[in-house]
Amino acid sequence: MTRLGRWLALDRQRGSLFLWVPVCLGCGIGLYFLLPVEPDRRDWLLLAGAIGAGAVALAAGLWHWPLFGGLLLVGIGVGLAGLRTDMVAGPTLDFRYYGAVQGRIVTIDRSASEKTRLTLDRVVLERTDPARVPLRVRVSLHGAQDWIDPKPGQTVILTAHLSAPEGPVEPGGFDFRRMAWFDRIGAVGYTRTPALLIADAPDGQIVARLRTRIGAYIRATLPGETGAVATALTTGDRSYIGAVTMETLRASNLAHLLAISGLHMGLLTGVVFGALRLVLVAVPRVALRWPTKSLAAVGALAAAAFYLALSGGNVATQRAFVMVAVMLTAILLGRRAVTLRAVAVAAVIVLCLRPEALTEPGFQMSFAATTALVAVFRWLRGIPGLPRRGILGWIVALIISSAVAGAATAPFSAAHFNQIAQYGLLANLLSVPVMGVLVMPAAVLSAVLAPIGGAWIGLWLMAIGIDWILGVAHWVAGLGGAVIAVPAPGPAALPLLAVGGLMVMAWNGVGRWVGVIPLAAAAGLWMVHDRPALLIDPGGSLVGIMGPEGRVLSKPRGAGFAARVWLENDGDSADQPTAAARQGWVDNTFAFAGQTVHHVYGRGWEARARAMCTEQTIVVTTGDLAGTGPCLMFDETTLARTGAVAISRQHSGIRIKTAIGEASRRPWTGYKSPDQAIRGEEVGDRIAAAMP
Template sequence: MLGPLQSAVLGQRGFLFPWSPVFLAIGIGGYFALKQEPAITSLWLAGLFGLGCILWQRRLGATWGPMLLALGLTALGFSLAGNRAHQVAGPVLDFRYYGAIEGRIVGIDRSASDAVRLTLDEVVLERMSPAKTPHRVRISLHGEQGFIDPKPGARIILTGHLSAPNGAVEPGGFDFRRHAWFLGLGAVGYTRTPVLLLQEAGRGQSVFKIRMRYSAHVQRMIPGEAGAFAAAVTTGDRSGMGQGTLQALRDTNLAHLLAISGLHMGLLAGFVFGALRLVLLALPATRHRRATKKIAAAAALMAASGYLALSGGNVATERAFVMVAVALCAVVLDRRALSLRAVAIAALIILCWQPEALLGPGFQMSFAATTALVAVFEKISKMRGQRRAPRWSVPFVSLVVSSAVAGLATAPIGMAHFNQIAHFGLIANLVSVPIMGLVVVPMAVLAALLLPFGLDWMPLALMKLGLEWILWVAQTVAQWDGAVGTIVAPGPLVLPLLALGALFTALWQGRLRVVGALPIALAAVLWAQTDRPDILISANGALVGVMTDQGRALSKEKGAGFVAQNWLENDGFGGDQALAAALWKDRPAPRRAQVSLGPWSLVHLQGKRAVAAYQGCEGEQILVASVAFELKGACRVFDPSRLKQSGAVALWLSDGQLRIKTAASVSGRRLWNGADPRPIAFAWAVPAVRAGTAPDQ
């Protein structure tokens, strides 16, 4: 037994380092998969154990040493994730608040409803002690706003609604509450009244102020959606982008051009590196100096650092900067700039710094694309004795291969997170990415250099042409028949299995790498057999969705739009809420919807009048209400008072039995939600519990 194992490990000598972030990620994923928050002492013990394994592994030789190192990295990842969760802890609002809200603007963006959204710190809430006040809140601005030009660092006051960040819209769905915890958001809400300025921006927030000032300048120079696009790719400010434009970019798989990620950072660093090296080679004083390459790399690193600061430094940009910095430092140190080792170093830095990034699509798609590209091009570079393509065709072939490889590597992740696939995304990228690299990014760099001389209008004019071309491509391709396909959301094991198989295929050396196809095949089978719930109930009882042969029927046409959109996307349903509501046929009274489901019947009551008008509680009946109420009878009741304990609810009907899964039972009792991981005991209206029903553990 030890012979084959020892042989396999020894055969990977020199290629084991890229596995380091994989085992670190396994530990991080293990922390987030827990249903119960571990004690802080166990986190520290795991960290010490991990460090001990890492330090001790060299003494165990070439066979057992790597195994102990893998165990140590896993334990260390678990510890890092847990300690990070405690590090960002802050007060979370535990009730619905309405009143005065005061704070300093530290973030400006746009919500999914196309409203300007402000993030505030130094928050003051009426009649609330500072110890219980959230450190940060995020507020969407609706209605007529007198304060229409929010400035970074300005102190404002408004009257608005706040509540705790919501949990998943269905059991196992995206947990916004966890996401908000790591963003430091203790409450989210909205206002429909004008925002008032209390105090002009003072000192501090200097980088944020420069970003927004430059964003406003770019949008003045380039009006319309092209200017908003230019501001997004130069400063990371998307507050000017309309939802129609954003949707067209998503539908054509061009949204990655909007986010300041590896493509932008790599193009900028590559442009500065190449341009400066050409200048140094052209000057007689530096032409024959061997350090010109290193000088150019150092200058490119400085330019990338400035771009990081200007862009706002979100997770995606930080990740891109780390990868570019690793590559440029490798050039300075006479090492290979692009290798799986460099990718692994970047992943280790990001995971140690922000372990929660592992759960986001940005991290997953970025490293999936980069790993696949490096692995494929390393394989191509090792091919010997084959006829090379003509030199003139190399750029085109490289573009096609890189777009295809990156698209294939990120497609499953994008489908799993966003439930759609852009069928013509490769075409859109082939005609847009070269314009981004040859026109938009170089002109953005020149505009920044010429800004002090007032000559930035010239490169910005060319930049406008490039961005208008990309927007035209997005809007045109998005209108083609069949441009967007929908796909059902996968179960929790699908993405980990896909990642395991793909990583084994890319990182393992030798013929045994074909074993990586097994978990990929298993993930595909599990995805194809995804069992969507027969009934979904929102966390406040405001919306119900019942699966039919034509898709999920929704109990109302308007309201709870975010929940409805997510349910339909997870179902792989291509229609909107109005179309889904039309599938619900039985509406016997205003604000009342009902449907028969075999031996069961479901009734959704919306509002106090509908609840007051409803009489009785019949047999095998499921009652859902948007307001709290009590009924006598043998029916099952889901109302806000009960749903507050459970969150959203999913139900499956099989052979006359009712199986229940709640959002609380899936997310467990964690720092960010405080939910009870034990099954929620939904009582019948009468004391006896009927046979044939069982909560899903």
Template sequence: MAATAALDRVIAEQRGALFPWVPVCMAMGIGLYFGLSREPEAVAYAGVVAGSFLLTMLAWRWSGALGTLALALALIGAGFTLAGWRAHRLAAPVLEFRMYGAVEGRVVGLDRSASDAPRVTLDRVRLAGVSAARTPERVRISLHGDAVADDAMLRPGTRIMTTANMSPPQGPAEPGGFDFRRHAWFQSLGAVGYSRVPVLRVAAPEPAPDTFIFAIRQAISLYVRAELPGDIGGFGAAITTGDRSGIRQAALDALRASNLAHLLAISGLHMGLLAGFVFGALRLGLALVPVIALRWPTKRIAACGALIAATAYLALSGGNVATERAYVMVAVALVAVLCSRRALSLRAVAVAAVIVLSLRPEALLGPGFQMSFAATTALVAVFNAMRDDRLPRLPGWARPVAAVVISSAVAGAATAPVGAAHFNTLSHYGLIANLSSVPLMGVLVVPAAVLALCLAPLGLDWIGLWLMGLGLRWILWVAETVSGWDGAQGFVAAPHWAVLPLLAFGALVVVAWQGRGRWLGAAPMLAALLLWAQAERPEILIADTGTLVGVATEAGRALSKARGAGFVAGIWLENDGDGAGQQGAAARWPSAGKGEPLRIALGPHEIIHLSGKRMAATFSETTRTCAADQIIVSSVKLTVAGPCLVFDPPVLRKTGSLAIHRGRLVSARDATGARLWNTSRRRQ
């Protein structure tokens, strides 16, 4: 009884401040679903739903700590159920094998690949030799070389055909790493590939509701890129329509190295700037008309206008996850204004998080969701604390300067651990770059884009685009300059999976809990940092195709090949926190004669990599038996006798990528388990 009474007092102290924990509980349920090693059976879902309903009923009857605990458990169950329901709802065919043949489909998406090639997404797909029942709903193809002779070939709704190398979405490049198969599952991508063959147009675009907005976006993007040169036009198209296909990889790398890549994504910054500019302009314009200002609720009218503008921006941008998340947060703030409630509060952020997690539970796992809500929560908490503490008022000229400095510093500090955990990099001069660029987005680039839209009916949109180009040219110059400074970018090793959850929970306790108990949140944050500092990487990594092997050495990870499997090599080195490229890492591997096996020693073991049929055949003929201390990796099927460990394609198809750490072998299949996205091949 004493313990219950103590808990009741603790909950009573949090009265009015518990709602921000609603999305936290939902996120725990979603994380529990994605963390399972096996897909739950129908009876498990039935049990969770029944249990959540019962707990909700009990929460209404119970008061104090018991009722709060029951509701928290019900919300965890709701998050679990939502994640499972969405995963099953999106179940669709996945290509079961690698193929080379004709691919036909309708253009519904266009972007650029990591290799800087145009990449097209197709629906209504036809694959040579694949039945309709086994054909994926969507496929994505990178177009290399002269595959695309005319940009008009890839207009939205156009039905095209090419000959491509296609394969199922691949699993993690290493056990415990990013699972592209899961990511593709929630995008309904059943196959990915590339083509070097010219694309042919099968049918001209036909008007269709699902491609209408995409066609408008593409037309605006092409117009902006025609008016503004090079990367400036690509940057302008990215922030107005979400189309990044016009910006070169070199510019993207500079923006990432200087911590300015967030300016490319139509996220909270852009949506907030647009809505804020429209809100302020409308309210000022209405205030200049005395009859309207005295008789009409100008603040609410301005909020409605800003909400309309934000909705149009959402539709124009293509409505991806990041933009939807930003729109929800802005919409919640504007609705709060309409209801005469505080627009910027932790409650408003929590409402936005609940909506996003309900619509797209899988967003929880992405860096966009995590960084966006980390930055927003930190900014709201800091500015609310500054307002409540009634700090000395600054002179008028100093307030915007202080706001920019504080917001950039707070947002950078909140998102830095998330960015480092996902991308393994730190931008040491990111604050300088953001202070030099973000204000210009608000005072020039976004207003100029709105001005261009307003002047378009008069044929004077070039004025707004020219002004926008000035701002974007400056931002790109800042990115190139800052990224070129010595030590501009640092590298960190990938953390243990528990690091980010611990950091997030501790930070939320500090921010959302009321009273002195909030400082207990520092304990899990400190534990997370200590766990990160002790992160260890596997001594041996093996690609799931057997085409690449990475071995840890004193100089860093040595790679068995200087070319080929570049995507996997890049991920391994990034997760190591190693800034060397593939060629530099390959130089660490002992050299071998032409046609000879690639060998490297690691403690008492010898790792041998056989690349290609000829090398594997020669090794099989010359090696009668292998030794117990040898680990042999082959890119083709290998027949060899002896007690050694052999990993060739037949074995790797069952295990996926492999890691060996302290003598323990872990496969990607062990890490990911048997889930919908790596076992199901057709719609349920």
């Protein structure tokens, strides 16, 4: 143990133990989200007692700080996540609703089908008990919607179809219900009738009105996609950007330039800080009597706060503001701004305020990039002869930062979005400097000149940079093999990757290379993770079976979201019509693992389904059949109790998983009593027992 302690350099970790505070908090938060059942009041009281006793023991010196302090932080992380879950709790619609919906517009965005989508609060549902009405609903606007120009703060009424947020489209997959729970969205749906304005935004919503006016002015001055991108960069409203442009930016790994996150907040505050300090230093009386560096930091912090409010204050922007605020505060206190400790402080604040952020790709990618950049440039400070000043030093720093940030975020991007932009480094090298040198300074210039009517000058300069970035995106996306599809990893891959990466970057001494072990384990688990051979969507309207060319879908249209998710998780870049045209399905029938799978839908479905329900067959249908017969029947009633179904081949036969059987009994899943989840598990067991 003594040798191991020396090799791990435990005595050298004293000064960097704080770096592991957010790691321990994150472990506790992750543990909370892995629990199969929501803790009850007794469990929370026991946890609170254990935390209190542990804190007293640590304060009295009875426990060793590094080990037991870490365990205490894990417990605090569990408690923070549970507290946040209770704070955002609200009703979830437990029935299908069709009727009038009234509410105030909170946010406006676009759905995957390019439809305008409104998130409403202060919701009123016709003939519905207020106690059952969700705190927020999200509605997609279909059909002609020319009656109003939606703006945040307006009160609208529309006739909509609403239902509870849907569960995963495959067992163990992404559960939209959890994300909706923490966004306080208790129902989602759509309307095909016009949305009507009841009341305009109140006069008190100055920031919302300012956002709307700025966005309208930018789009009037810079038409087309250039104006849409400029609006996104200044106000955070991406709803005007076309689907083709978004796909091009994703394929070139430049979509992150649209999200107002750490890059934009850092560039903005850097420009403001540098400009203010230059102006203050230029006045000798001020430069000799006042702390110009601190004054510039205060001004940059005020600019960052204004940018946060103007952009709508989404989660990514809040996280970026916290990171920038921590670093500017370090400048005010006379400390080094860019350190791993500053990154750790920002992570602790974000996790305390929004524990659920740990599971989101934005949090994972932004802190992975920031941590890697700080660690790498700290290591590079000890390398002699490396250019650090002038144009050459700037070019070297740009190349290194782009490569490091791309490498740090690539695994998380691949895991969440199932693709890697092969030429992303090239696109970022050609675009990020333009963003920093031209686009963001021009945005600041436009804001400064706006009171005297000169905003158009900044926007004109901004347009030059945006057009360059869009041109780079189109060129890179058009290169052969620009996008590589990647299959989804197993559930343990990303946690192992994070632990290994943090060990390598934050541990002092040779012991950091222990982190290579979990990194290798994550890569190995990712490569050997198998995808289910057969998938059935929760409504029974789509079946996908793995064939020699990839997954073969039973229909070229319908259940498009499930089809897209299945193919993306397979690492398959094909679209639904292409996947449906592959060989395998013949007259809605597929031979699978010694069984015959029938997907029955359309006119005369009931008679055909009953005729096909024989031994050694699997029948999937959207209808409801009383009694299953000798076949394995997935009809409306069965799927309502199982959710999505996944069937995998095994040496002894097949293994069946159901979404409800895999789900935990948590507030966001809707399984409020143990019996509901047990029935779902029993359905899965009964199905498995019925198979040979």
